[in-house]
Amino acid sequence: MSDADTAADEGGDGDDPRDCLPADVDAVRDALVSWYEDDHRSFPWRETTDAYEILVSEVMSQQTQLGRVETAWDEFLNRWPTVHDLAAAERGDVVGFWTGHSLGYNNRARYLHEAAQQVVSEYDGAFPEDPDELEELMGVGPYTANAVASFAFNNGNAVVDTNVKRVLYRAFDVPDDDEAFEVVAGALMPAGESRVWNNAMMELGGVACEKVPSCDEAGCPWREWCHAYETGDFTAPDVPTQPSFEGSRRQMRGRVVKALSNHDALALDDLGPKVRVDYTPDGENGREWLRGLVADLADDGLAELGDRDGETVARLR
């Protein structure tokens, strides 16, 4: 077959990333679904199809190890059982819960709170089922939108997170390119089966094709097709390195929120020592530095600066 024929068959560009997939795609699909259905980890959010409960689990899971999410998820839903309850909550209580359970990025607590208010005000409390509509919710991007659409409504597209990328990169030599991952993941997913499929793909990345893979131990269902298993090269796509956390502004922000979550309001000079042991009001990282930190948190909608008896106080908002 000539290059011209190939290009014509593919609609013109001649390098369709779907060419990465093996010819017997149906066998590949069946192997994964059977493997997943035969045995998989049990998580409480896999027992529900409630979109609100699933959204909470997804937002928590994005930043926290699954083992610790279970307790937080349970307590969160116990405190705010429905999207209406969360929408009506005080934001400071939601942020306080978040930091109190070490759930990471406090911004996500605010996003979740705002998303709940959107669902109530724009959809009368009934989540939309379409990924494109879900993506309009605050804090919900392509991954979360498709996860919720899949697990709540069996109505999503293929999710593409770092686990999925690693699997596709290794198994089928998909180039480390977001568009390619998107196209191949979509072509691989059996139509109308997003719930089981996306669960299965993420299970594969979580228990078989981890950073250090355990192909045989986990009984990976794709060994007969997997390029990495064949060559022994289990390189994974590069993940960007992040600046160190110790001593960072992010760490200081976290300490501010943590401290404020235990008080109604705190004067800056009372807050300071809880943020850094070397706090002195007029020092380099003193009152003005702290005021700037809280002002940034205020810009993020997480805290606010106020006045009490003529002195500046900070509180959660």
Next chain:
DNA sequence: TTCCCGTAAT
């Protein structure tokens, strides 16, 4: 010390 990781903001 390094790893993890999707979204919003710029």
Next chain:
DNA sequence: ATTACGGGAA
């Protein structure tokens, strides 16, 4: 396109 964003666990 790049950067900010948390904090436990490995």
